[in-house]
Amino acid sequence: MTIKLDFQTLYDVTRKNPHRSLYLAVILQAVLDMTKPKETKESSDIRLQRDQANAWVFASVGVTCENFEDTCALAGIEPGVIRTFAINVTKSGDVNGVRRRITSLL
16 A cells, blocks of 8 residues: 655645644654554653554544544644544555655655
8 A cells, every 4th residue: 555645845735824734743743653663672752652642643532532633623634534544654564654754744
């Protein structure tokens, strides 16, 4: 499965809206955090960040869910699109490649 990112910069994606750029950057950072490859000797902070990002993106009820959905609304993107994207990144077989492309946007 190939994940395609068809834009040059985050600012272009958000149609040069700095507020949308900020919220989309927060969302993309969460995707980066949750897809960080596991290492045998990683710190507990990295595991915690991975778990918190995963919980934030995939929460279905409560304040955490509302916060994620509000952030998506402010970024101008549907929460389901981000959730599907995060799942596809994980299953893509090229997590590192997708992570590099996301990082280049941020």
